[in-house]
Amino acid sequence: MTLIYPRESNQANPPRLFPGYKSTSKRSPQKPLILMRQTLSELTGPVYGHETVRPNDHDLTIQHKGEPLGERIIVHGHVRDEDGRGVPNTLLEIWQANACGRYIHVVDQHPAPLDPNFTGTGRAQTDADGYYRFVTIRPGAYPWGNHLNAWRPAHIHFSVFGHAFISRLVTQMYFPGDPLFEFDPIFNSVLDEKARMRMVSNFDLENTKPDWALCYRFDIILRGRDATPMETK
């Protein structure tokens, strides 16, 4: 099976210049991007084995002596291509604020407490079906300087590789029903509502663990389609 990467699929992505998100004004190109044919360079990408992910890297609640404060959650789902096939053995990296909305990053000055038992970063590799699973705590919302009273909806940052360098995706997973959605320019930079809602996880009662943790499902669709159309039976 040979994958192709139709350019049209990129229409789901936000524009590079989105005035509501002020930092885009000086960090987006003003000259046209050069259209080019994809070559072997674009159609290949890094392949990593299990050595990249240690056994407990997917569990952000057991990286320290004690347990982090906050609401323990399971975040799981499938990484799939545009035809719905699972993307096997691909690396996911996540990072997030703690339950109070504070990042451990040295630049984050939000006056909310750090949690000595929470770094807020994890890794997982999808299995043969494209399935992944993290255990973490629900991140808090936090303020930022984009405009007066700007708050980011709670989110988990995701970095995913896929089959090719051009299937690479960095995105953010949101939680259903967040009242901050309508005020957040980063979330709303995705102009198509259906596409925007694909960044919102679904509450997953079926996989919620009784007396332990709520579960959210976040399926991720990366670029890539089968070059040969599927046969109809």
Next chain:
Amino acid sequence: MAGLTPSQTVGPYFAYGLTPGGKYDWNDAFSNDLVTPDASGDRIRIAGQVFDGDGAVIPDAMLEIWQADGQGRYANPRDTRALPNAAFKGFGRCGTSAKGEFAFDTIKPGVVPDPDGKPQAPHILLAVFARGMLLQLYTRIYFEDEAEKNAADPVLALVPAERRATLIARRSGGGADYRFDVHLQGDNETVFFDV
């Protein structure tokens, strides 16, 4: 057919997860040193800075590179050509410093064919991520000392002549050091590709 999960910015706080560099209680999955002991080819260092539209350095960008080995072979199953491949993986990641600086230690890639089988000049793919960027930008790093191959490269040929220089890493100092700056915007705006 399912629609893509849209891209969002990497934000200002990715470093502790993606490029911790010993400063956080987390290990690095990737490095800016791609050289493996068995990799053949010329060892090179590519260094530069990332600038915004005001010419200010960007201290919170992440750069990722993807390249073939010295024989022009990608460490990926889609590259099925019968070429030897070392432990060289061809992928590197680097966060910029407070001065917007980055550097990669790697080997000079070999020649890779284009879709028609014509040779492309040695090049490295570069993806740029940063706060204020809602999705990554892709560009290519070519080499000043490959003038003849560059002149015949099918991708460089698509680029207006007056902008090609933004894609060429310049020899700097002695030896195997190259300089490659990235300008996200402005008069010297780097050429980015729609792939």
